[in-house]
Amino acid sequence: EKPTIMVTGGAGYIGSHAVLALKDAGYGVVVIDNLVTGFRWAIPDDVPFVQGDIADQPLVEATLRDHGITAIMHFAGSVVVPESVENPLKYYHNNSAKTRDLIDSAVRVGVPHFIFSSTAATYGTPDVEAVREDTPQQPINPYGMSKLMTEYMLRDVAAAHPMNFCALRYFNVAGADPQGRTGQSTAGATHLIKVAVEAALGKRESVAIFGTDFATPDGTGVRDYIHVSDLAAAHVLALEALMAEPDRNHLLNCGYGRGFSVLDVLDAVDRATNNPIKRIMAPRRAGDPAALISDNRAILAAFPWQPRYADLDLIVAHALAWERALETRA
Numbered sequence: 001e002k003p004t005i006m007v008t009g010g011a012g013y014i015g016s017h018a019v020l021a022l023k024d025a026g027y028g029v030v031v032i033d034n035l036v037t038g039f040r041w042a043i044p045d046d047v048p049f050v051q052g053d054i055a056d057q058p059l060v061e062a063t064l065r066d067h068g069i070t071a072i073m074h075f076a077g078s079v080v081v082p083e084s085v086e087n088p089l090k091y092y093h094n095n096s097a098k099t100r101d102l103i104d105s106a107v108r109v110g111v112p113h114f115i116f117s118s119t120a121a122t123y124g125t126p127d128v129e130a131v132r133e134d135t136p137q138q139p140i141n142p143y144g145m146s147k148l149m150t151e152y153m154l155r156d157v158a159a160a161h162p163m164n165f166c167a168l169r170y171f172n173v174a175g176a177d178p179q180g181r182t183g184q185s186t187a188g189a190t191h192l193i194k195v196a197v198e199a200a201l202g203k204r205e206s207v208a209i210f211g212t213d214f215a216t217p218d219g220t221g222v223r224d225y226i227h228v229s230d231l232a233a234a235h236v237l238a239l240e241a242l243m244a245e246p247d248r249n250h251l252l253n254c255g256y257g258r259g260f261s262v263l264d265v266l267d268a269v270d271r272a273t274n275n276p277i278k279r280i281m282a283p284r285r286a287g288d289p290a291a292l293i294s295d296n297r298a299i300l301a302a303f304p305w306q307p308r309y310a311d312l313d314l315i316v317a318h319a320l321a322w323e324r325a326l327e328t329r330a
């Protein structure tokens with residue numbers, strides 16, 4: 001009998017894929033989500049669901065106790081970088097302050113393991129080819145800072161209390177469950193692959209290319225796109241590593257260690273549909289680094305992680321399939 005994991009934000013994009021990965025691996029799962037941005041239908045029917053806030057400490061502590069929770073996977077949070085610049089206190093509230101209360105509940109109940117969704121945005125605009133975990137973390141927006149603050153909280157709490165943690169610093173997450181069970185569902189997204197598949201299906205007129213004069217091979221921004229199901233699998237391995245070595249914490253990049261430009265992505269979407277999307281040249285977005293690529297040697301050394309979908313065409317194909325499925329769901 002495998003332990004039961006509480007997944008915060010399990011009705012959201014990455015969280016709902018983690019729920020499937022945990023279930024597929026035989027773990028018990030309980031989801032807590034306030035459904036502000038998540039979808040009830042994204043949670044499988046046989047997974048217990050608690051509608052509520054991660055900062056509702058009586059509710060969280062009752063849930064942790066009632067289900068004998070062994071680990072928390074914490075996905076709940078706000079994720080839109082430009083919004084964090086406009087409304088920083090929303091980010092320090094949702095991502096930092098509420099997470100402080102969640103961690104407090106975990107300590108009070110004695111939950112031994114905590115897995116946290118961190119981000120490459122904690123590195124800011126690093127001046128290196130491939131970002132290592134010891135590359136200085138200098139966030140350039142409140143989103144990245146709000147996540148870095150949580151890394152610091154976890155480090156200090158793990159030193160003071162019987163809890164270990166893993167912070168996974170995600171690079172650019174994209175794609176959808178290969179079996180079509182969940183995907184990225186929030187409308188009005190700003191993420192490139194989501195925007196491009198929406199355009200490919202006629203839900204948008206065109207795709208703006210934010211900057212064509214970067215110091216990259218084709219002048220457009222380069223990112224390390226990682227399939228959401230490979231990322232979810234990394235969370236299960238993180239859980240197993242935390243349980244195997246309770247005195248060890250992990251702070252790890254989660255990417256494939258290679259980059260694609262905006263044009264590479266748009267070409268892949270065009271290939272998938274055989275029907276070119278309209279492209280518009282636009283100025284750079286404030287704060288966008290030219291390139292952001294992970295050095296992923298640390299996670300490959302720490303976990304037996306074998307990415308299964310490290311292929312841009314596959315990521316795009318799954319994103320497109322989910323975007324089509326969403327049309328029939330709405």
Ligand code: UFG
Pocket residue numbers: 079081119120121122170171172173190191192193195207208209210211220221222223262285288292
């Ligand atoms: N881009 C466009 N047009 C668009 C959208 C994006 O040209 O319509 C470009 C961006 O300028 C960038 C690339 O596509 O060069 C990727 O942009 P995204 O908005 O998809 O993602 P970001 O790299 O800006 O940020 C994402 C997440 C963050 C996370 C970061 C970590 O949104 O939460 O990856 O790498 F922190």
